[in-house]
């Protein structure tokens with residue numbers, strides 16, 4: 001499917017410092033949301049787990065319901081105030097007896113327009129590197145998440161979701177032009193994989209990709225890699241943070257995307273007679 005973003009668009013990507021105090025984390029996020037709007041952003045993105053330290057022992061304590069929890073209420077009000085979309089990174093969500101790692105998307109009038117529960121839980125074991133098992137406390141989401149805007153359709157994944165090229169391909173097939181991944185890679189996998197995966201998903205699918213991390217905190221149990229980035233469909237890095245707290249802007253050039261898709265028309269050259277992507281969930 002060919003779809004084209006219709007208007008110019010600036011992304012504001014917030015590489016936020018996250019600490020133990022939830023209220024402080026949310027207030028700090030709101031401060032940066034305002035700065036992002038002052039800088040001309042139409043869509044503002046926060047990192048994975050932006051209101052809590054990232055770790056299985058923290059998820060139950062910090063979890064709240066969506067959309068009536070305190071963080072949801074704050075994001076809704078902020079989106080309405082700045083009149084921009086906010087992709088609320090992710091927060092630990094409680095729904096009945098289950099916990100999820102969930103991203104919310106708020107429209108410029110403060111409505112919840114999409115919710116993505118991390119589909120691929122981060123369960124890895126690298127001896128001498130990192131062992132992490134989100135599935136000890138979290139349940140996975142089962143539904144891909146697309147939201148439609150006046151600019152284009154946008155697909156959401158959370159962190160480890162970026163490793164699964166099928167999800168990104170599904171989003172492209174459904175007409176998305178931008179993929180947004182709030183994420184918190186670590187110091188073992190981040191240096192080689194974070195940029196590579198963002199650029200790979202962008203080039204594979206000829207879409208823009210934004211991957212937004214918390215700032216690095218060397219004293220945290222889980223040390224995030226940082227390096228928030230935005231990549232264009234050619235694989236060119238449009239904006240890239242270091243390890244510190246930082247607000248980045250990325251301008252989305254739809255002409256570039258259109259030209260690349262015409263010049264290298266892979267979407268028409270797929271051998272669907274030989275292989276195909278089968279989607280088993282309603283979008």
Ligand SMILES: NC(=O)CCC(=O)C(=O)O
Nearest residue numbers: 122159160184185186189
């Ligand atoms: N929070 C996450 O899902 C981390 C993913 C990660 O670090 C990876 O290497 O993948």
